[in-house]
Each structure stands twice: as structure tokens, then as C-alpha cells.
Amino acid sequence: MSNNHSHAHHFSSAQQEADASKLGLWLFLCTEIIMFGSVFVAYAIFHGLYPEIFIAGSKYLDWKLGSLNTVILLLSSFTMAMSIYYASANKLRLSVSCLWVTFLCGLGFMFIKYIEYSHKIHEGLLPGKFFSFTGEGVVDNLGLYFSFYYSMTGIHGSHVVIGLGLIFWLIIRAHKGHFGPGRVLALECVGLFWHLVDLVWIYLFPLLYLVE
């Protein structure tokens, strides 16, 4: 499935190139787990110490938009996997279409993020000491919640944007006919990264949007 017909000269075979590439990517994913995980640990500590701040802050997030974004990312993971499935089955047009849907889902996610951010910034729901909202539901140090909100969704969002760039690169390569049965390594590797982005959001969504 990951056997490229040709391989770079410093690998002994196409199979070895595929194995080594995925090994390296999984090691990279571990660094991502530690990086994102550390912010989650900080979240756990402060949520444990000051639950009222997180309950209050969560109310300013629209769970419907969050749910929509969750569905969008899950769908994009599905279409990413399907792209590899179709490429392996030599259904190349379907494979590229799946890549396009994945890309558009990512764009949709970022668009919704933009809507959410611009609304909050306009209202003064800003991180830390910049918090200036004076409407209903404000508790002491609510800026702490928004520090977590912006940093966690911001780091995640940057990863979505990076993923968009990688997927677009794959689309260009797919249009040039680089992928097919036994030639899906790049699709798999970018796919692993994209699934990780989805994984992080799977945890972000309930922890930020559904605290009550």
C-alpha cells in the first residue's frame, strides 16, 4: 500500500522508504502531542484551581459553531483517508476530489474561526490583562479563560493553516499524476498530520465550548 515504485537512492527499497518516512512522521507527531498536551495540562491545572472562571468563560463561546467545526474537521479526516483509498484503487479523479473537499473543509473551519475571533475581539473578550468586556456574566480574572481560548485555538488554527498548505501541495502533485496504486506515501504522511490536527480539536471542543 505504501510501496512507491521508485525510491530515493539512500533507501534500500521503496518499502524501506515508506517505513522510514512513516516512522519519522510518527516521531514528529509525538512532539506535537507533547506540545499541545502541555497546554492541555496547564488548562487542567487552572480549570481545577478556578472552575468558576472556566464555567463563566465557556458561556461566551457558541457551541453550535464549535459543533459545526467539529463535524467539518471529522469530515475532512474522512475525505483525507478516502483520497488515499481512491489513489490506491487507481481512481485518481475521485482521489483529487477528496483532497479538494479536505482542503475546503479546512478553509471552512478557518472561516468559522475568523467569525468567532472577530466577534470576541470586537466585544473586548480578550486574553489576560487585555480583557475589557463589561457585559453580563463577567467574573474576576475572566481574562485567564480567554488566554487559554486564544492560545489553544490559535496554535491549533496555525496547524490547520499549515495543513492547508500541505494539502494544496498534494493537490498540485495529484493533478500532475504523482499518485496512484503503490504511490501514496506523501498522501499518507500529510494525512497523518491532518488527522492529528483533527485529534487535537476533538479534545479542544468539549474542554473549551461545553464547560458548564
Added chain:
Amino acid sequence: MSNHTVSFRTYVNVILALFLLTVCTVLVSLVDFGWMNAIIAIGIATVKAYLVLMYFMHLKYDDKTYLIIFLTGVFFLFLIFVFIAFDISTRVVETNVL
């Protein structure tokens, strides 16, 4: 390295299960289980994560090496959490200063 082809049917089942679990995530958040709230929310999220990891990321069908690498990463994250939690929970707090 595995060359097992995941079937179309399997992928569809997984995404449908993920959508269903997302609905559960939202519904469950409407009910107050007290201190269990966080555990239930993270529990459902972990089931979703398991599906993405095993099927979309192919861990179920690939060489066990990748699974071991991933679990090692998670283990170290767990260590980070445990040691910090020990630190924080054994502090003597005189005043809440933020």
C-alpha cells in the same frame, strides 16, 4: 509495515460513529453529572480519538512500532501531568493571587 486495505465500508462506519459520538458529546454536556462531567467528556473524546487513530491513521493495521511510539508520547505527557499535579496539589496556599 502492513499492506492491509481498509474497506470503504469500514471508513464509512467510522465517520458515522464519529458523527454520532459528536452528538453524544453535546447532549451529555447538557446533563450535570457533577464531578464526573470532565471525565465523561474526555472519555467520549478519547473514544473518538481511538477511532481516528486506529482507522484513519491506520494504527490498527500497521506495524506495532508506530503504536508503541505514539503510546510512548502519550505516556510522557501523562508523566508531565502527574508530576505537575503533585506539585500544585501539595502547595500551601496562603492567598489566591492571580
